[in-house]
Amino acid sequence: MSTSHIPNTKSPSLPEHVIKALSIDNLIFGLDEDELKILLVRQTDPMHQGKWALPGGWIRYDENLRDAAYRLLEELTGIRDVYLEQLKTFGRVDRFPNERVVTVAYYALVSADNFSLVAGQTAEEVNWQSVNKLPELVYDHAEIIAHGLTVLRHQVCHQPIGFNLLPEKFTLLQLQALYEAILNIKLDKPNFRRKIMKMNLLSPCNEKQQGVPHRAANLYTFDAAAYEQLSQSGFSFEI
Amino acid sequence: MSTSHIPNTKSPSLPEHVIKALSIDNLIFGLDEDELKILLVRQTDPMHQGKWALPGGWIRYDENLRDAAYRLLEELTGIRDVYLEQLKTFGRVDRFPNERVVTVAYYALVSADNFSLVAGQTAEEVNWQSVNKLPELVYDHAEIIAHGLTVLRHQVCHQPIGFNLLPEKFTLLQLQALYEAILNIKLDKPNFRRKIMKMNLLSPCNEKQQGVPHRAANLYTFDAAAYEQLSQSGFSFEI
DNA sequence: GCAAAAGTGTTTCACATACACCCATGC
DNA sequence: GCATGGGTGTATGTGAAACACTTTTGC
Numbered sequence: 001m002s003t004s005h006i007p008n009t010k011s012p013s014l015p016e017h018v019i020k021a022l023s024i025d026n027l028i029f030g031l032d033e034d035e036l037k038i039l040l041v042r043q044t045d046p047m048h049q050g051k052w053a054l055p056g057g058w059i060r061y062d063e064n065l066r067d068a069a070y071r072l073l074e075e076l077t078g079i080r081d082v083y084l085e086q087l088k089t090f091g092r093v094d095r096f097p098n099e100r101v102v103t104v105a106y107y108a109l110v111s112a113d114n115f116s117l118v119a120g121q122t123a124e125e126v127n128w129q130s131v132n133k134l135p136e137l138v139y140d141h142a143e144i145i146a147h148g149l150t151v152l153r154h155q156v157c158h159q160p161i162g163f164n165l166l167p168e169k170f171t172l173l174q175l176q177a178l179y180e181a182i183l184n185i186k187l188d189k190p191n192f193r194r195k196i197m198k199m200n201l202l203s204p205c206n207e208k209q210q211g212v213p214h215r216a217a218n219l220y221t222f223d224a225a226a227y228e229q230l231s232q233s234g235f236s237f238e239i
Numbered sequence: 240m241s242t243s244h245i246p247n248t249k250s251p252s253l254p255e256h257v258i259k260a261l262s263i264d265n266l267i268f269g270l271d272e273d274e275l276k277i278l279l280v281r282q283t284d285p286m287h288q289g290k291w292a293l294p295g296g297w298i299r300y301d302e303n304l305r306d307a308a309y310r311l312l313e314e315l316t317g318i319r320d321v322y323l324e325q326l327k328t329f330g331r332v333d334r335f336p337n338e339r340v341v342t343v344a345y346y347a348l349v350s351a352d353n354f355s356l357v358a359g360q361t362a363e364e365v366n367w368q369s370v371n372k373l374p375e376l377v378y379d380h381a382e383i384i385a386h387g388l389t390v391l392r393h394q395v396c397h398q399p400i401g402f403n404l405l406p407e408k409f410t411l412l413q414l415q416a417l418y419e420a421i422l423n424i425k426l427d428k429p430n431f432r433r434k435i436m437k438m439n440l441l442s443p444c445n446e447k448q449q450g451v452p453h454r455a456a457n458l459y460t461f462d463a464a465a466y467e468q469l470s471q472s473g474f475s476f477e478i
Numbered sequence: 479g480c481a482a483a484a485g486t487g488t489t490t491c492a493c494a495t496a497c498a499c500c501c502a503t504g505c
Numbered sequence: 506g507c508a509t510g511g512g513t514g515t516a517t518g519t520g521a522a523a524c525a526c527t528t529t530t531g532c
Contacts, residue, residue: 019339021258022330064331065331089328091303091343102304158397191494194493195493213504213509213510214508215503215509216502216510218511428485429522429523432484437520453483453484454483454530455484457484
């Protein structure tokens with residue numbers, strides 16, 4: 001959450017007309033150099049002593065939950081047009097100091113296209129952190145991230161959401177590296193290629209990689225329309 | 240929700256010290272005669288004109304979300320010791336009249352053992368309804384149930400939660416009928432048997448069905464301990 | 479015997495796996 | 506040439522699907 005999460009203070013940055021007992025927290029995953037990262041903000045007020053937190057905030061009275069998640073995401077990071085899904089609601093009695101605050105967690109997968117873009121915007125406060133070595137976090141945010149990782153690892157095997165982590169055009173080996181990074185496993189290249197290609201979810205760009213010190217690979221895009229059609233015919237994505 | 244969900248009234252039945260903007264709603268599924276049903280309560284106050292609702296209510300300040308779900312479930316239906324899992328949080332601005340109320344939905348699968356038991360307890364107010372022909376429901380409860388069904392149909396294929404809908408001891412054909420009822424499909428008996436038996440999740444009771452007008456089938460129980468051990472070795476349940 | 483469900487056997491075919499191999503390109 | 510990744514081919518085994526079949530029991 002942002003620094004506006006200090007309880008019991010009428011901070012001027014706190015918007016009026018928000019739901020008091022409820023907040024939003026966003027888990028934003030990105031891929032950097034074949035490593036899975038998550039976007040965190042640093043709490044600048046002395047009370048939290050520089051701990052890190054998920055980007056989040058309060059929900060307005062006249063705002064749907066998902067809209068609030070999108071608004072907060074864009075306000076804090078500039079990110080928009082991403083896959084944003086409700087994760088879970090966390091409401092342990094003692095998760096927040098002094099008052100009872102329940103938080104609805106959402107998660108998004110950010111493509112490599114605007115990965116670096118985001119990190120640059122508000123350099124000192126927002127930062128990507130490897131999910132394998134997280135800093136100290138406020139409240140129950142470590143627990144929320146742990147749950148988010150579990151869900152992500154499950155979802156990525158059963159739905160084609162991984163493509164959201166890649167640039168628009170990608171190679172098959174980039175896709176394979178993505179699954180290897182998220183799932184912490186090694187995959188067989190020929191078999192992975194066949195499995196993916198048989199799904200008929202990728203459209204060839206008829207372009208090749210540029211500036212690589214080896215044979216250039218073909219580039220592909222994910223065909224969302226084809227996936228829509230296939231899933232209505234009972235097709236189910238499985239890795 | 241129960242009748243205590245009337246907004247802006249200081250009803251004497253409304254417990255003190257609850258979170259104002261948040262409620263719980265429970266989706267309780269049961270199997271009756273190979274038909275999937277859900278437990279609903281009738282709103283008795285004139286404002287709702289006899290519409291039906293999910294059993295739910297308010298969360299106390301000193302109560303974890305899941306604890307509240309369990310408490311409300313037991314208070315309203317007497318059901319306990321069931322698989323109870325968070326479904327999703329629903330918070331559309333206009334889902335509740337006059338004030339902003341966000342609700343956290345939980346779902347449970349009730350075994351056929353105490354299926355009839357529940358229906359008897361508070362006969363005129365609580366009732367099982369087929370999910371295929373639901374009555375008119377208050378607020379967004381139809382939407383919540385629709386989402387619950389989607390999740391249930393997905394989960395039942397990937398986790399051994401279906402067993403919660405059966406009596407403690409069951410036959411393989413009962414199990415098959417369960418999947419056929421939930422998924423609305425036909426399954427091949429020999430292949431289904433082999434698939435299930437190969438998982439090593441069922442313990443034979445060394446007992447047979449009683450009083451059936453045909454050859455009596457063997458009874459089995461679900462071996463939860465075996466499942467725990469297998470899933471830690473990377474086993475994943477799939478139908 | 480007949481009906482109805484329990485339970486077994488067998489063939490077929492697709493597909494996942496494993497691994498060997500050739501291709502293209504920059505240095 | 507050689508290193509690096511791109512991309513293809515093939516043998517093998519497992520297992521899902523389809524369906525024919527036998528067994529048991531009540532009436």
